Amino acid sequence: MQRNKIQWTNIAFQLGAVALALGFTTLVLLLADAPPLEAYKNLIIGSFGSTKKFSDVLVAWAPLMLATTGLLVTFTAGLWNIGIEGQITLGAIFTTGVLRALQDTSAAPTLILILAILSGMIGGALWAALVGALKTFGGVNEIFGGLGMNFVATALTLWLIFGPWKRPGIGSMSGTEPFPEALWLPQIAGLRLSIWSVVITIAALICIYILLKGTYFGLRLKAVGRNMRSSFILGIPTWQYMMASFLLCGALAGLAGAIQVTAVYHRLIPSISSGYGFLGLLVAMLVNYQALWTLPVALFFAALNIGSIQLPIVLKLDSSLSGVLQGALVLSVIIMEGVRQRFLKAARERS
Amino acid sequence: MNVELIGICKTFGPVKANDNIHLRIPSGTIQGILGENGAGKSTLMKVLSGFIQADQGVILLDGKEVRIHSPADAIHYGVGMLHQDPLDFPPMKVIENFIAGSPGKIVPNSKEVIARFYELQQQFDFALDPQAHVDRLTVGERQQLEILRLLWLGAQVLILDEPTTGISSLQKIKLFETLRKLAAQGKTIIFVSHKLEDVEQLCHRVAVLRRGQLVGEATPPYQMDDLVQMMFGKVVSFGGRESYKPGEIALELKGVSIEDYRMRIGPVNLQARKREVIGLAGMEGSGQLLFLRACAGLIRPTAGRMVVNGKDLTGKSYHAFLKNGVVYMPASRMEEGLVPGCSLMEHFVLARDQAGFFVDWDGAKKTARDQIAAYNIHGRPDSTVESLSGGNQQRALLALMRTPASLILMEHPTRGLDIESTLYIWSLLKGRCSDQDSAILFISSDLDEILQYSDRILVFFAGRVSPALDAASISVDQLGQLIGGRGWDAF
Numbered sequence: 001m002q003r004n005k006i007q008w009t010n011i012a013f014q015l016g017a018v019a020l021a022l023g024f025t026t027l028v029l030l031l032a033d034a035p036p037l038e039a040y041k042n043l044i045i046g047s048f049g050s051t052k053k054f055s056d057v058l059v060a061w062a063p064l065m066l067a068t069t070g071l072l073v074t075f076t077a078g079l080w081n082i083g084i085e086g087q088i089t090l091g092a093i094f095t096t097g098v099l100r101a102l103q104d105t106s107a108a109p110t111l112i113l114i115l116a117i118l119s120g121m122i123g124g125a126l127w128a129a130l131v132g133a134l135k136t137f138g139g140v141n142e143i144f145g146g147l148g149m150n151f152v153a154t155a156l157t158l159w160l161i162f163g164p165w166k167r168p169g170i171g172s173m174s175g176t177e178p179f180p181e182a183l184w185l186p187q188i189a190g191l192r193l194s195i196w197s198v199v200i201t202i203a204a205l206i207c208i209y210i211l212l213k214g215t216y217f218g219l220r221l222k223a224v225g226r227n228m229r230s231s232f233i234l235g236i237p238t239w240q241y242m243m244a245s246f247l248l249c250g251a252l253a254g255l256a257g258a259i260q261v262t263a264v265y266h267r268l269i270p271s272i273s274s275g276y277g278f279l280g281l282l283v284a285m286l287v288n289y290q291a292l293w294t295l296p297v298a299l300f301f302a303a304l305n306i307g308s309i310q311l312p313i314v315l316k317l318d319s320s321l322s323g324v325l326q327g328a329l330v331l332s333v334i335i336m337e338g339v340r341q342r343f344l345k346a347a348r349e350r351s
Numbered sequence: 352m353n354v355e356l357i358g359i360c361k362t363f364g365p366v367k368a369n370d371n372i373h374l375r376i377p378s379g380t381i382q383g384i385l386g387e388n389g390a391g392k393s394t395l396m397k398v399l400s401g402f403i404q405a406d407q408g409v410i411l412l413d414g415k416e417v418r419i420h421s422p423a424d425a426i427h428y429g430v431g432m433l434h435q436d437p438l439d440f441p442p443m444k445v446i447e448n449f450i451a452g453s454p455g456k457i458v459p460n461s462k463e464v465i466a467r468f469y470e471l472q473q474q475f476d477f478a479l480d481p482q483a484h485v486d487r488l489t490v491g492e493r494q495q496l497e498i499l500r501l502l503w504l505g506a507q508v509l510i511l512d513e514p515t516t517g518i519s520s521l522q523k524i525k526l527f528e529t530l531r532k533l534a535a536q537g538k539t540i541i542f543v544s545h546k547l548e549d550v551e552q553l554c555h556r557v558a559v560l561r562r563g564q565l566v567g568e569a570t571p572p573y574q575m576d577d578l579v580q581m582m583f584g585k586v587v588s589f590g591g592r593e594s595y596k597p598g599e600i601a602l603e604l605k606g607v608s609i610e611d612y613r614m615r616i617g618p619v620n621l622q623a624r625k626r627e628v629i630g631l632a633g634m635e636g637s638g639q640l641l642f643l644r645a646c647a648g649l650i651r652p653t654a655g656r657m658v659v660n661g662k663d664l665t666g667k668s669y670h671a672f673l674k675n676g677v678v679y680m681p682a683s684r685m686e687e688g689l690v691p692g693c694s695l696m697e698h699f700v701l702a703r704d705q706a707g708f709f710v711d712w713d714g715a716k717k718t719a720r721d722q723i724a725a726y727n728i729h730g731r732p733d734s735t736v737e738s739l740s741g742g743n744q745q746r747a748l749l750a751l752m753r754t755p756a757s758l759i760l761m762e763h764p765t766r767g768l769d770i771e772s773t774l775y776i777w778s779l780l781k782g783r784c785s786d787q788d789s790a791i792l793f794i795s796s797d798l799d800e801i802l803q804y805s806d807r808i809l810v811f812f813a814g815r816v817s818p819a820l821d822a823a824s825i826s827v828d829q830l831g832q833l834i835g836g837r838g839w840d841a842f
Binding site: 220227 | 685686687689691705708
């Protein structure tokens with residue numbers, strides 16, 4: 001009875017959070033002199049209105065989901081891997097590098113693709129390892145280390161695009177020379193979506209879910225994240241576990257970068273990470289780090305991103321409206337969680 | 352300033368930390384407050400200095416009733432407290448620290464303040480450099496800074512909590528001189544300590560607390576035996592002591608020294624044998640914690656060799672000690688022992704060696720059930736550890752200790768537990784000691800517990816370590832005097 005009541009209160013608070021976010025976004029729309037209902041309708045049509053549009057949502061969902069999955073690992077270890085943006089970028093750079101090196105050889109395209117994606121994972125893991133090493137051996141908080149490495153990654157991308165890897169003639173913001181279609185992850189006819197990116201993403205989610213829930217590694221990682229000192233006293237080699245979580249997250253971020261190159265842009269572009277790393281942080285916070293919930297929420301966030309694309313055309317609204325809604329949602333969920341805790345505490349004190 | 356405490360009561364949960372305490376301290380007096388750990392000294396001083404509020408009772412300053420709500424309030428009334436660990440800001444300069452606590456102006460007039468600082472420090476012959484950084488100062492100098500600061504803020508009553516711990520003997524002489532000078536100026540000094548010698552040298556009168564009550568007052572010349580008797584009370588023995596058959600050496604220390612910023616311990620020589628229990632007695636902060644942590648490999652000794660089960664582990668990591676059968680049980684259960692958010696079952700998996708890649712959760716549940724029954728823990732396998740009561744957390748910690756262990760090191764194994772839990776935990780420990788050939792070293796501030804369960808006792812005082820004393824033949828008085836820092840010349 002009591003338990004039931006608490007569950008209903010929780011659901012009420014979660015619904016309240018969504019209402020709060022919608023209310024805030026509506027207010028922003030009204031201030032911008034735009035019709036809110038029309039805007040929401042366009043968001044929905046723009047993301048789920050046709051097979052093509054929904055497939056575009058999945059194109060955005062795959063890398064976002066991979067980044068979020070990686071972040072589940074670092075969050076479990078109690079780490080804020082802000083450097084994930086840079087890790088995605090490095091994954092894309094490594095993948096592009098291998099594709100460029102091997103595209104003119106006689107190796108089979110499938111083999112080249114596999115090698116390129118694997119080296120993307122290694123690239124991401126290396127970039128994350130640097131952040132981990134800075135934290136473990138240099139005492140640099142992973143938030144600052146990660147932020148710094150993000151800037152370095154962006155600079156590296158630009159240098160490559162305008163320097164060694166520039167298009168014949170002159171370098172441009174549109175990126176490096178596109179790869180031949182043989183080196184693309186195979187796409188579904190008529191759509192931009194590659195079924196492989198969806199398969200890889202779901203496989204990664206399942207692996208990480210099992211790793212966190214069913215293995216000694218996952219349990220120890222959780223212990224390290226909850227209380228490092230106790231974990232150490234219990235005999236867990238704490239810094240090695242933190243390092244391993246950085247490597248895993250970096251590899252998944254690198255995989256996201258590799259997907260961006262092989263399945264979406266087919267070349268290296270300046271903002272290759274598309275902000276999916278930061279968006280992944282929001283998703284992970286929103287679902288309170290529960291692996292299974294990331295799937296629908298990441299889908300929802302991807303849908304907002306894609307749905308907002310047609311806002312400028314139809315309503316003369318900037319597409320950043322999706323960002324407003326995403327940010328407002330995370331903030332209101334966190335606020336409501338704080339309110340809920342106080343509410344429960346007050347309820348306990350009354351009884 | 353005359354200080355009068357009337358009927359002060361303060362309870363924390365079931366514990367009466369202060370039980371109807373009446374104390375009058377006239378202006379110009381140096382009042383000593385004696386008592387063992389947990390006697391209620393700190394609570395009483397915190398009430399007077401505004402850190403906590405009493406449940407009942409009245410504070411009179413110069414005959415006027417005052418309500419002190421915060422430390423800032425206290426200093427406003429003229430009551431200042433000097434804490435055992437200086438509450439200053441180490442990365443800042445001396446003069447910045449001096450100014451930081453002062454009320455009022457947004458932009459302080461440094462020149463004026465520095466002049467005043469020199470003037471004050473001259474009075475007491477201190478030699479602090481106002482531009483020096485606080486983290487370069489010794490504990491004694493930081494104490495001097497704190498005294499100056501409180502006086503500058505207008506303190507008429509100065510409370511000092513264990514001020515002679517961690518300062519040099521010269522600084523101690525200077526401190527005592529200063530306190531006498533201040534008393535002669537009519538200030539009231541309250542000197543909280545467990546060091547009988549210091550109290551004897553300095554205090555005009557002494558009040559002794561035990562278990563929250565004021566059990567006696569004394570004036571010079573002090574009868575030391577009476578003070579010890581008052582501090583520790585009559586120690587009751589729980590029936591006959593079992594004889595033990597010591598086995599091989601589990602831990603051998605050869606000339607081990609340990610250091611931290613406030614004390615130097617050792618060199619210590621010790622052989623702890625299997626099936627033996629060694630109690631580490633002493634007031635909190637006398638070095639026993641550093642010593643125990645060094646035995647676990649958590650702190651590296653600065654000199655000497657440590658041999659565990661015949662294997663030299665000097666300088667090795669804590670995890671190497673753990674692999675060689677040393678288990679450590681910290682006192683702060685939720686900070687260093689258990690992982691909040693993890694269930695009992697998860698803890699049992701964490702504390703045991705890995706078997707394969709995947710966790711066998713069904714097997715883990717069964718293990719957890721068995722352990723919960725064996726250690727009489729009130730909880731389910733899926734209960735999170737933070738939902739358990741203190742006694743159950745402590746039993747869970749015991750259940751988590753790896754087996755077999757040749758050396759068990761424990762901080763306060765039964766602190767905060769009721770008598771039933773205490774007896775139960777010690778029966779488990781004694782069982783492990785004899786069945787599994789473990790040696791036990793434990794810290795306790797409870798003399799009853801030390802005398803009841805130890806075979807041998809090490810006494811710690813300000814970093815000094817006594818030889819291992821036979822628990823069967825030492826008297827309570829003797830132990831109390833050693834803990835208070837007297838009678839060390841015999842060693």
